[in-house]
Amino acid sequence: MLRDVKNVKRTQVLTMKELNVKVVILGAQGVGKTSLVTRCSSHTFTRYTNATVGAAFSKIVMPAHGYTINMQVWDTAGQEKYRSLAPLYYRNAVAAMLVFDITCASSFAEVQAWTRDLLNNVPSELVLVLLGNKLDLESQREVARETALNFAAQIYAVYFETSALTSDGVEAAFEHIGLVMGKQAVEHLKQTGRPLACVQSTINLSSNEYQRNHSGNNCC
Numbered sequence: 446m447l448r449d450v451k452n453v454k455r456t457q458v459l460t461m462k463e464l465n466v467k468v469v470i471l472g473a474q475g476v477g478k479t480s481l482v483t484r485c486s487s488h489t490f491t492r493y494t495n496a497t498v499g500a501a502f503s504k505i506v507m508p509a510h511g512y513t514i515n516m517q518v519w520d521t522a523g524q525e526k527y528r529s530l531a532p533l534y535y536r537n538a539v540a541a542m543l544v545f546d547i548t549c550a551s552s553f554a555e556v557q558a559w560t561r562d563l564l565n566n567v568p569s570e571l572v573l574v575l576l577g578n579k580l581d582l583e584s585q586r587e588v589a590r591e592t593a594l595n596f597a598a599q600i601y602a603v604y605f606e607t608s609a610l611t612s613d614g615v616e617a618a619f620e621h622i623g624l625v626m627g628k629q630a631v632e633h634l635k636q637t638g639r640p641l642a643c644v645q646s647t648i649n650l651s652s653n654e655y656q657r658n659h660s661g662n663n664c665c
């Protein structure tokens with residue numbers, strides 16, 4: 446009996462497949478990019494945040510389609526003065542989260558500009574997710590859901606409305622990326638007989654690193 450248990454454990458270790466994926470988060474200042482990552486990784490929300498300087502790195506781990514997806518998340522600064530740095534962070538990214546604030550029309554215009562820059566600099570197979578954040582402030586909405594859905598359709602993105610405050614939609618958005626990547630890995634293995642190469646990015650280990658173990662629910 447004991448031997449059987451040991452064998453099962455060994456099999457699980459041997460069949461554990463890992464996929465490192467680089468995810469970049471872009472959008473105007475104050476739309477809630479950092480808050481979304483913090484909500485997903487540590488289930489907390491802070492009203493008073495500091496503006497991101499350059500970019501911040503976090504790690505989010507989740508299971509998907511038999512893989513352990515290690516998301517290397519680069520949360521970029523929204524301030525205009527850091528905009529020229531963004532290409533440094535989206536190089537080699539396999540997915541991008543494009544964030545605007547549903548209560549701020551100018552942030553929607555800005556996310557479209559960020560998207561144009563991104564798409565001019567990265568391969569077209571990038572997984573795109575458009576996030577309309579601050580859904581808890583529905584009464585102050587300036588960007589109609591339809592308008593956002595139309596833009597998402599134009600760029601082949603999936604649209605989520607989220608609230609980092611209440612956590613609505615946040616896990617689903619990160620989970621979507623994990624599921625797409627896991628599915629791609631499964632299909633690649635089926636078609637080629639070879640595992641999908643991990644997408645590695647340079648990780649600054651001195652920066653914040655959050656990791657959730659996957660004994661909890663399926664996401665983040």
Ligand SMILES: Nc1nc2c(ncn2[C@@H]2O[C@H](COP(=O)(O)OP(=O)(O)OP(=O)(O)O)[C@@H](O)[C@H]2O)c(=O)[nH]1
Pocket residue numbers: 472473474475476477478479480481491492493494495496497498521522523524578579580581582607608609610611
């Ligand atoms: N009501 C509400 N406030 C939010 C939400 N998400 C973020 N905020 C607030 O919006 C402000 C800015 O949030 P950040 O997460 O720092 O925004 P950011 O996009 O990372 O900003 P930069 O680092 O300057 O690019 C903070 O006061 C947050 O508490 C949300 O979903 N609802």
